[in-house]
Amino acid sequence: MSGHSTYQPTSGFGKWMDARLPMARLMHDSFVSYPVPRNLNAFYTFGGILMLMLVSQIITGVVIAMHYTSDASTAFESVQLLRRDVSYGGLMQNWHAVGASFFFIAVYLHIARGMYYGSYKAPREVLWILGVIIYLLMMATAFMGYVLPWGQMSYWGAQVITNFFSAIPLVGDTVREYLLGGYSVGNATLNRFFSLHYLLPFMIAGIAILHVWALHVTGQTNPTGVEVKSKQDVIPFTPYATIKDAMALVIFFAVMAYFVFFLPDYLGHADNYIEANPLVTPAHIVPEWYFLPFYAVLRAIDFNIVIPFTDIVLIDSKLGGVLAMFGAIAILFFLPWLDTSDVRSGNYRPLFRIAFAIFVINAIFLGYLGSRPAEGIWVPLMKASTLVYFAYFIPILPLLGWIEKPLPRPASIMDAVMEKSQDEGAAHIEGSAAEPNTKG
Numbered sequence: 001m002s003g004h005s006t007y008q009p010t011s012g013f014g015k016w017m018d019a020r021l022p023m024a025r026l027m028h029d030s031f032v033s034y035p036v037p038r039n040l041n042a043f044y045t046f047g048g049i050l051m052l053m054l055v056s057q058i059i060t061g062v063v064i065a066m067h068y069t070s071d072a073s074t075a076f077e078s079v080q081l082l083r084r085d086v087s088y089g090g091l092m093q094n095w096h097a098v099g100a101s102f103f104f105i106a107v108y109l110h111i112a113r114g115m116y117y118g119s120y121k122a123p124r125e126v127l128w129i130l131g132v133i134i135y136l137l138m139m140a141t142a143f144m145g146y147v148l149p150w151g152q153m154s155y156w157g158a159q160v161i162t163n164f165f166s167a168i169p170l171v172g173d174t175v176r177e178y179l180l181g182g183y184s185v186g187n188a189t190l191n192r193f194f195s196l197h198y199l200l201p202f203m204i205a206g207i208a209i210l211h212v213w214a215l216h217v218t219g220q221t222n223p224t225g226v227e228v229k230s231k232q233d234v235i236p237f238t239p240y241a242t243i244k245d246a247m248a249l250v251i252f253f254a255v256m257a258y259f260v261f262f263l264p265d266y267l268g269h270a271d272n273y274i275e276a277n278p279l280v281t282p283a284h285i286v287p288e289w290y291f292l293p294f295y296a297v298l299r300a301i302d303f304n305i306v307i308p309f310t311d312i313v314l315i316d317s318k319l320g321g322v323l324a325m326f327g328a329i330a331i332l333f334f335l336p337w338l339d340t341s342d343v344r345s346g347n348y349r350p351l352f353r354i355a356f357a358i359f360v361i362n363a364i365f366l367g368y369l370g371s372r373p374a375e376g377i378w379v380p381l382m383k384a385s386t387l388v389y390f391a392y393f394i395p396i397l398p399l400l401g402w403i404e405k406p407l408p409r410p411a412s413i414m415d416a417v418m419e420k421s422q423d424e425g426a427a428h429i430e431g432s433a434a435e436p437n438t439k440g
Helices: 011-016 023-031 042-065 075-085 089-116 124-146 153-169 172-180 186-218 237-262 289-300 317-336 350-368 378-403 413-434
Strands: 035-037 235-237 313-315
Touching: 011 023, 023 172, 023 237, 023 378, 035 075, 035 237, 042 089, 042 186, 042 237, 075 089, 089 124, 089 237, 089 289, 124 153, 124 186, 124 289, 153 172, 153 186, 153 317, 172 186, 172 378, 172 413, 289 317, 313 317, 317 378, 350 378
Parallel strands: none
Antiparallel strands: 035 235
16 A cells, blocks of 8 residues: 655665665655545544553653562552652652553544444454454553552452452462462562563553554555545645644643643542551452443353253353453454444444444443442343443344445545535535625
8 A cells, every 4th residue: 555665865874774774764654655544534543642652651650660669568658759759750650640541541442433433344353453452461551550559449459350360260270379479469469560560561562563564554444444446545644644643642632631730640549549458448349440341241240150950050150250351352352253244434334323322332331330339220230231232242243234234335535535525515605605694
C-alpha cells in the first residue's frame, strides 16, 4: 500500500547513514508519506494516543521505581514519601496512577472502534490478535501495579485474585505459590510483582511495534469498510492524519491533566490509602474500575456444574468463575472467525448496530455490577448480564452474518467522501433557505 519510498536525504551525513542504517527513511515512510484512508474519523486517533500513553507510563514508572522500596514493611511509606518529599514526586505518582485509568479508557475505545468497524476481519486477524495480547499484558501489568502501593485494597485484592488460581486442577496451587512466593501475600509477593510490573511494559512496547508493523502490512481500515482501490482513496499521514491525531491528543491529555492536578485520587479506592493490614478485611473487596466487568463475570458463577441425573460435580463454582472470567477475554481472540458477515463496517449493518449497542451498554452495566456486593438482587443481575455478554459472541454474531441484509455500500472510499460532502452541502443549503430574512 505504501509503494516506493519517497524519502530523499539532503545532507552528506544523511546519505551516508541512509546507506548503512536507514532509520530516517523508516520513520519518513511510516509516519510522513505513509498513505492512510482519507475518511478516517476521530475514533481512529486512539492508536496514537495509546502509543504516547505507553511512553508516558514507562517514563513515570522508571522515575517512581527510583524511590520505591519493594519491601512489605516500607512499601506504603515509600509511596507517601514520594508524594510528599520528592521534588515533583506527587506529580509523577499522580500522572502514573491516573494514567493507568486513562490508558484503559483509550484502549476500551480503541477496541470498541475495532469491533464496530470490523478491524479484526481478514486480512487483519493477526493485527487483532496482537492487540488482544497487548490488552492481556496491560491487565497483568495493571493488576501487579495495583498491589505495589501496599494499601488495604492492594493487599486484599491480591489475596482474592491469586486465590482463584488454586481452582485450576493439578497445577493451580503450584501456580499460586509461585506467584505469591509462598502460601500467602507477603514480602516475596511484593518483590515478584514489582519485578514483573517493571518488565511487562517493555514487553508491551515490543508487541506494540509488531502491532504497528502488521498494520502497515495490511493497511488501515476505515469507516466504510471498503479497501483502498486507488490513489484518490488515500492521503499522506503527515500532515493530514497527524493534525487530527494532535488535536485528539490535546483534548485527551487536557482531560487527563484535569484529573492529575485536581482529582488525582478520584479514580482510586479510599481503602487503598490505608496501609495493608492482614488482620483487618475491608467490607467489600473490589479491583480497579477497569477490571470490574470481569470481576462481575467471575462472581456470577456461584453454582456447580454437575453431570445430569447424578451428584457428580464436573466443574465447581470456583473453577467455573475462573473459566468464565478468562473466557470473557479469551473469546476476543476468536472474534475474526465468529463474525460470519462479509460486510466489515457496522455502518452498513442495521441489526449488528443494535446488537453492538446492547453489548456496549451491557459491558458498562457489568462494570457497575462488579462494584456491587455479591448478594441480593445483584447476583441474578450479574448472571443475566454475563449471559448477554457471551451471547453477543455466540450465537448472535454468527447468526447475524447469515440472516442480516446489509445496506448498499459505496464503491470506493472516494465515493463515500464525495457522497458525504454532497449531503452536507445540501443540508447547509436547506438550512440557509429556512432561515428567516431579518434584513429590512
